[in-house]
Every structure is written in C-alpha cells, then in structure tokens.
Amino acid sequence: MATSFKQIEENLKTEAGKLLDAGKVSMVLAYGRGYDEKHPLPYVARSLADVDGMVFNEYCTANLARYLVRYPRGTKIGIAAKAADSRAVIQLIQEDKVKRDDLVILGIPVYGMKNAKTDEAIDAKTTCGLYNPVIYDVLLGEEVHGQPVLSPYEVLEKVEAMGQDERFAFWKKELDRCIRCYACRKACPMCYCDPCFIDQNKPKWGEKSPETGGNLMYHLTRFHHLAGRCIDCGECSRACPVDIPLYLFHKKVAKECEEMFGQAAGMSIDEKPALINFRVEDSDKILE
Numbered sequence: 577m578a579t580s581f582k583q584i585e586e587n588l589k590t591e592a593g594k595l596l597d598a599g600k601v602s603m604v605l606a607y608g609r610g611y612d613e614k615h616p617l618p619y620v621a622r623s624l625a626d627v628d629g630m631v632f633n634e635y636c637t638a639n640l641a642r643y644l645v646r647y648p649r650g651t652k653i654g655i656a657a658k659a660a661d662s663r664a665v666i667q668l669i670q671e672d673k674v675k676r677d678d679l680v681i682l683g684i685p686v687y688g689m690k691n692a693k694t695d696e697a698i699d700a701k702t703t704c705g706l707y708n709p710v711i712y713d714v715l716l717g718e719e720v721h722g723q724p725v726l727s728p729y730e731v732l733e734k735v736e737a738m739g740q741d742e743r744f745a746f747w748k749k750e751l752d753r754c755i756r757c758y759a760c761r762k763a764c765p766m767c768y769c770d771p772c773f774i775d776q777n778k779p780k781w782g783e784k785s786p787e788t789g790g791n792l793m794y795h796l797t798r799f800h801h802l803a804g805r806c807i808d809c810g811e812c813s814r815a816c817p818v819d820i821p822l823y824l825f826h827k828k829v830a831k832e833c834e835e836m837f838g839q840a841a842g843m844s845i846d847e848k849p850a851l852i853n854f855r856v857e858d859s860d861k862i863l864e
C-alpha cells in the first residue's frame with residue numbers, strides 16, 4: 577500500500593521543518609499552492625513559517641532539480657525528489673553542478689501522478705517508469721512495490737518501425753509546430769547552459785524565429801546535448817503548449833546510449849556521465 581498524497585505532504589512539512597529549524601539547510605525546494613489544486617507551483621521554504629505553504633498531490637510533476645543550479649555553490653538545500661527527479665539530482669552531481677554534501681534529499685516514493693492537461697496517469701510512456709527515488713536521505717513514505725514494471729522504451733515501437741524518410745517527415749511535421757516558447761528548456765533539469773546556444777548572436781547558430789530550419793537546429797542540437805543526460809522525467813513534453821512529443825526523441829537517444837554504453841543517466845552517484853567516460857570496451861557505433 578503506497579503512502580497517500582496527503583500523508584506525503586504531512587511528512588514533507590515535518591521533515592522540511594526539522595531541517596530548517598536545525599539550520600541544516602537554508603532552503604527547501606518543494607511544491608506550493610498554485611491557482612488551483614491542478615497547478616501546484618515550485619516553492620521555496622526558507623523558514624519554519626514557509627513550511628505551511630507546502631503541498632503535495634498527484635499534479636506535483638515539476639522536476640525540482642531544475643532549480644538546484646540557480647543557487648551559489650555551497651548553499652545547503654533540501655529538495656523534494658520523486659524517482660525521476662532523484663535521477664536528475666544524481667546527474668547534476670555527476671556533472672559537478674552540485675555537491676552531494678550540500679543536499680538533503682527528501683525522497684518521495686509515489687505512483688498515480690497525473691498530467692494536469694489530460695488527467696492521464698503518468699507512466700512509462702512519458703517517464704522512466706520508476707516509482708521509488710534512486711537516492712535519498714529521508715524517505716517520505718513507504719517504498720512502492722507491486723506496481724507494473726514497464727519498459728520506458730516500449731513507446732518507441734511505432735517510431736522505430738518507420739523508414740528514414742517517414743521518420744524525418746514525422747519529426748519535421750512535429751517540429752514545424754514549435755512556437756519557440758522554450759518552455760521545454762525551462763522545465764528541464766539538465767538544460768542549464770547560460771546562455772543557451774540558440775540565444776547567442778556571435779556566432780548565431782540558428783534562426784531564432786519559429787521556422788523549419790531554426791526549429792530543426794534548436795531541437796536536434798538540444799536532443800543531442802541531452803544524449804546520455806536526459807533522465808526521462810517527461811517534463812519537457814508536459815510543458816510544451818502545443819504538445820510536441822519530445823519524449824519520443826529523448827527516449828530514442830537514451831535507449832541508444834544505454835545500448836552502447838551500458839548505463840542509463842542518473843542511476844548511480846559513482847558513475848561518470850556516459851559521454852565523458854571513456855572505456856576501452858565502449859561501442860564505436862556512435863562514430864558510424
């Protein structure tokens with residue numbers, strides 16, 4: 577039996593309060609009330625008085641690891657992390673963007689999260705399909721067991737069955753709909769380059785207005801910047817106002833990386849990111 581959302585919220589408040597009261601962290605990244613219960617917002621508690629504003633429900637899908645890189649190195653931060661979020665935390669530690677010692681990870685074991693736009697349950701279609709955080713200091717509920725274990729890559733079947741021309745036409749049609757709001761980039765915990773290549777003017781890497789060439793440049797570069805780094809939280813796809821299925825491309829690249837290098841992103845704090853870790857036995861397929 578999984579811990580209820582309400583109980584997780586209570587446990588989150590209790591543990592965040594303890595951390596702030598003891599001075600172990602200077603802030604806790606969690607979720608707070610939005611304009612209705614379907615739209616909770618990322619929330620920062622800096623004092624005991626702020627803890628009451630925390631919420632947790634099935635719509636708390638945002639990946640809070642997105643905000644870790646915003647604070648100066650050395651800031652002691654508590655962070656609420658569901659399964660995929662915890663993989664982002666690990667990936668950021670691997671990339672030396674944050675230090676393990678500066679974090680207190682409040683792990684959230686949970687299933688039944690929902691997409692606020694569609695009310696569909698979020699499962700392995702758009703996420704990595706894990707229920708329990710990979711890393712944590714405090715667990716805010718019972719570990720989830722007995723739920724279906726689904727491959728995050730099953731959803732690729734249709735795209736993988738396409739020939740090269742059909743696949744290109746599929747992606748061109750999808751990416752032509754992009755309005756370049758950059759919500760996908762904003763939602764992504766691994767998109768922290770400042771400035772992003774597409775915002776640069778000297779050199780100008782791609783057209784900034786939404787048109788085919790610039791859209792392809794932005795997305796294909798972003799997809800490949802995230803190779804071996806995307807932890808499959810699905811937040812980019814949920815953030816997209818025109819519902820481009822970005823997760824399909826990210827999953828395809830993740831699957832190939834996993835096949836070539838034998839590791840999925842953000843699964844172990846002791847590993848280095850796949851694309852900066854040379855091993856003699858690594859596949860050379862990437863060079864073909």
Ligand code: SF4
Pocket residue numbers: 760763764765766767802805806807808809810811812813826
């Ligand atoms: S690319 Fe999308 S699915 Fe991957 S880590 Fe970023 S937001 Fe999550």
Ligand code: SF4
Pocket residue numbers: 753754755756757758759760761815816817818819820
């Ligand atoms: S969120 Fe969607 S519309 Fe906005 S830039 Fe990303 S893909 Fe394009």
